[in-house]
Amino acid sequence: MHIIVVGGGVVGITTAYELNRRGHQVTVLERHDIAGNETSKGNAAQRSYGVVYPWADHAMVFKALPWIFKQDGPLKLRMPPSLETLNFMFATLRYAWSPGLFGLNRRAMLRLGIHSRERFLALESELGLAFDGAHQGLLHLASTPEAMDTYRATCELLAELGIPARLLSPEQVRQAEPGMVGDGPLYGALSFDTDGTGDCHLFSRELARACEAQGVVLRYNVEAEALLADAKRVKAITLRTGDGGLETLKADAFVISAGCWSNHLVKPLGLALPIYPVKGYSLTVPLKDPQRAPTSTIHDDNFKVVSTRLGNRLRATGFVELADFNRDIPAARLATIRKSVESRFPGCADLDAAEAWTGFRPMTPDGPAIIGRGPRDNLYLNTGHGTFGWTLSAASADVIAQVIDGEEPAVCLDAFRPGRFAE
């Protein structure tokens, strides 16, 4: 089949790779001039298979609301909130208070995470891509005794699913991360020993090149405008080319992986995708003293900032901000991220010289991504991956390819079904 994938972020490119492996002819449409240049560019770089969880969590709502008003609090809300923001917040609350939903969705996401690790390992051994990738574990620090209690409960769930995780004492944390000599509070950590890291932007670009070498057509600088469909099937897609021209492309099937920009393509066919852009920030900088830097990836629960080692670079990331598509980078946000790194890994890098970035998590109001058949027989969706699209990209690409080929997906996709928002 000839299959068009809209979106050259990490999700679209991994989807193209899996479809090509299965013998399909694939064309990717991407409006930037390189792959992975939107949300997949400056993320926290964690492949956190054991950490994936849904956005709508009623326990988190009570914790999170006071954060809006704290200077260094990880949750921010632009005032006055737009209608889109309010709709998204109300929908989140509705899902957060749906009995049992959080637990079901969390398990579904963790199962996809387990599969993603397997698919990443296979892909990496097949292609040998250079993206500063590693699987050296992930630490969630506990800056309060209560955090350790929460981690104990998490360990039980992970054990049930066969995901390796263990609690560490403060001494064990310092042994695992000798550069962590800062004075931030520390009561221990939860260690996810088989989780990983990697530069999602480099990965997307490297994989795009590998796909091209294997015959995938990557069309950059083109904006997909509309799907042309009858009542049963999508016949073609119109796209705006770099010189302003309009082109129509036919294909046998279409996959929408356009992240935060997916809804306007699908909605005219009768299915609204309530994906909201949840903003975050990162700093990336070469290491000044690698001995003082993290060896892998650390989640500092004190500031909710993630510090990740990427080869000779540090990536520090934070904030969940509801501000629509606003791309400003306020100095105060970067100051909080710097404060977290200095409280854990002082002197590892010159953070004032870091490259600052902001991006938008393509978030659904409940949390799981949208994976499956869309509102026409030959239209498929792999989008809305929110906080964990890098982690889950390898698995979601595999399962959507299985759905397209009419196979039973390797992971149950009930929690990810595209039609659930209309139920």
Ligand SMILES: Cc1cc2nc3c(=O)[nH]c(=O)nc-3n(C[C@H](O)[C@H](O)[C@H](O)COP(=O)(O)OP(=O)(O)OC[C@H]3O[C@@H](n4cnc5c(N)ncnc54)[C@H](O)[C@@H]3O)c2cc1C
């Ligand atoms: C601060 C922050 C930290 C994060 N940390 C992590 C992490 O540590 N681990 C993790 O797993 N995930 C993380 N994420 C989430 C992860 O980055 C995203 O889930 C993932 O990048 C989404 O990939 P995507 O391909 O769906 O979207 P994108 O990367 O946004 O790709 C969509 C692509 O579609 C293109 N496009 C859109 N519309 C059109 C159109 N009409 N025509 C042509 N092209 C189009 C866009 O240009 C874009 O390139 C983080 C996100 C943020 C913001």
